[in-house]
Amino acid sequence: MHHSLPLVWRRIPERYNLIGCKCETCGTPYFPDRKICPKCRRKGKLVKQKMPKTGTLYSFTRVHAAPSGFEHESPYWLGIVELGNGVRILSQIVDSPEEKVVIGASVTMVFRRIYADAEEGIIAYGYKFKTI
Amino acid sequence: MRKVSVIGVGLTKFGEHWEKSFRELAVEAGARALADARLEGGKIQALFGASMSSGRLVGQEHVGALLVDQLGLTPIPAIRCEAACASGGVAMRAAWFAVASGAYDIVAVGGIEKMTDVSTEDVATALGGAGDQEWELFNGATFPSIYALMARRHMHDYGTTEEQMASVAVKNHANAAKNPYAQYQKEITLEQALKAPLVSSPLKLFDCSPITDGAAVAILAAHEVANIYCEQPIEIAASAQASDTLALASRASLTEMRATKIAAKEAFKQAGLEPKNIDLAEVHDCFTIGEIMAIEDLGFFEKGQGGPATEAGRTALGAEISVNTSGGLKGKGHPVGATGIAQICEIVAQLRGQAGARQLHGAEVGLTHNVGGSGGTAVVHILKKT
Ligand SMILES: [Zn+2]
Numbered sequence: 139m140h141h142s143l144p145l146v147w148r149r150i151p152e153r154y155n156l157i158g159c160k161c162e163t164c165g166t167p168y169f170p171d172r173k174i175c176p177k178c179r180r181k182g183k184l185v186k187q188k189m190p191k192t193g194t195l196y197s198f199t200r201v202h203a204a205p206s207g208f209e210h211e212s213p214y215w216l217g218i219v220e221l222g223n224g225v226r227i228l229s230q231i232v233d234s235p236e237e238k239v240v241i242g243a244s245v246t247m248v249f250r251r252i253y254a255d256a257e258e259g260i261i262a263y264g265y266k267f268k269t270i
Numbered sequence: 271m272r273k274v275s276v277i278g279v280g281l282t283k284f285g286e287h288w289e290k291s292f293r294e295l296a297v298e299a300g301a302r303a304l305a306d307a308r309l310e311g312g313k314i315q316a317l318f319g320a321s322m323s324s325g326r327l328v329g330q331e332h333v334g335a336l337l338v339d340q341l342g343l344t345p346i347p348a349i350r351c352e353a354a355c356a357s358g359g360v361a362m363r364a365a366w367f368a369v370a371s372g373a374y375d376i377v378a379v380g381g382i383e384k385m386t387d388v389s390t391e392d393v394a395t396a397l398g399g400a401g402d403q404e405w406e407l408f409n410g411a412t413f414p415s416i417y418a419l420m421a422r423r424h425m426h427d428y429g430t431t432e433e434q435m436a437s438v439a440v441k442n443h444a445n446a447a448k449n450p451y452a453q454y455q456k457e458i459t460l461e462q463a464l465k466a467p468l469v470s471s472p473l474k475l476f477d478c479s480p481i482t483d484g485a486a487v488a489i490l491a492a493h494e495v496a497n498i499y500c501e502q503p504i505e506i507a508a509s510a511q512a513s514d515t516l517a518l519a520s521r522a523s524l525t526e527m528r529a530t531k532i533a534a535k536e537a538f539k540q541a542g543l544e545p546k547n548i549d550l551a552e553v554h555d556c557f558t559i560g561e562i563m564a565i566e567d568l569g570f571f572e573k574g575q576g577g578p579a580t581e582a583g584r585t586a587l588g589a590e591i592s593v594n595t596s597g598g599l600k601g602k603g604h605p606v607g608a609t610g611i612a613q614i615c616e617i618v619a620q621l622r623g624q625a626g627a628r629q630l631h632g633a634e635v636g637l638t639h640n641v642g643g644s645g646g647t648a649v650v651h652i653l654k655k656t
Binding site: 145196197198205213227229253262 | 410419470519
């Protein structure tokens with residue numbers, strides 16, 4: 139599934155720099171950005187916050203049947219990373235030797251091309267993670 | 271709320287129907303349900319339709335009106351319900367509300383998906399929409415990969431094995447082989463399942479439900495009129511539903527579905543029953559790990575014991591609890607919008623003693639569990655003999 143230019147452009151702060159948010163009322167960090175804190179709702183006050191760029195691998199899989207736009211990368215690693223502040227995000231895991239892709243592995247964010255859309259000519263960039 | 275019963279059910283065969291259109295499948299299931307209820311179409315007062323992605327898969331939206339039109343039921347009101355793979359379950363619940371509230375005495379609920387008219391890639395894209403478009407699909411996640419992430423963590427936390435997951439597929443194919451409506455009519459071996467090509471590690475081909483065409487329809491009636499039409503009305507003892515975050519990474523746990531646990535708790539409370547009272551369950555096994563998590567989250571087994579219980583045969587037909595006697599999504603097939611209603615059809619057939627070669631003897635109470643996406647929606651119904 140490929141995304142229109144505005145769809146890609148709107149998410150640049152989050153995807154390039156891991157800008158999420160934090161609720162000043164209860165202290166909970168969120169990524170991606172939210173407009174309402176699910177814990178505090180009306181009493182919550184969300185402010186932008188940069189997420190830590192390192193964490194540990196919480197779960198992983200190797201995708202063999204790739205969706206359109208990712209065929210040339212198949213097979214590739216996909217993981218759920220638990221960042222230093224406890225927030226979990228889904229990301230591709232790249233530049234990592236297979237034996238290091240295990241639950242609990244230390245990982246750090248890298249900036250990469252996510253996909254290139256041949257039809258619309260959009261190249262989408264964002265975060266991926268690699269083992270340290 | 272009034273008591274509501276199912277008075278008729280109808281299914282098409284599940285599989286690849288290249289010769290039949292979306293609307294033909296819907297009419298086939300609808301006509302069977304009406305005949306089963308021994309009901310004149312004119313008695314139906316409203317229709318609840320379910321389809322996840324007809325717009326992407328066959329280019330057809332406005333499915334509620336289409337069903338009413340093609341079933342010859344105009345001018346009764348119709349709506350389409352969508353909750354990804356739980357579309358059928360939420361439509362069932364909407365239909366239940368409509369009768370339980372007293373607004374209508376008799377309604378129809380129908381689910382349909384026609385998935386084989388487009389390429390496998392287009393199906394994957396359509397199904398991917400059940401997840402989080404901006405934070406899962408964008409990053410290269412597929413629907414199987416999301417369940418694979420759950421499986422890997424479940425293996426890590428509870429020691430669940432690939433053999434245990436494969437044993438879910440072996441059991442469900444064995445049940446499907448006894449179900450003439452199922453897509454797969456052949457048993458598979460553990461070895462076959464374990465040697466199948468990887469889709470998204472650790473999930474292999476036989477850990478994944480197939481692409482399927484099919485439709486399912488049920489007729490619901492207020493309990494006080496149900497006996498007029500039907501000798502064996504099946505009571506809906508509970509209808510419950512819960513939601514969770516769309517994206518898997520945003521959830522507190524990868525190894526349980528909170529929406530399932532909450533919906534189940536509410537359903538058991540409504541019915542005044544406990545997990546041990548359930549004779550058979552149709553659970554959402556879109557992937558084998560899904561069944562393992564479901565039988566834990568529904569309270570049939572302790573957390574972490576779903577895999578060992580399946581491997582030990584405790585969920586086989588006629589065992590402690592018979593899980594997915596129809597063959598489940600894995601063996602019967604998974605025409606997404608139809609699945610939630612097809613689960614109801616199976617429980618009704620079993621409780622009426624009409625399940626043929628896969629009949630569970632002495633079945634009194636059955637449960638259905640229908641999940642949308644990776645757990646963003648869960649719907650639980652409990653049905654019992656009256
Ligand atoms: Zn808060």
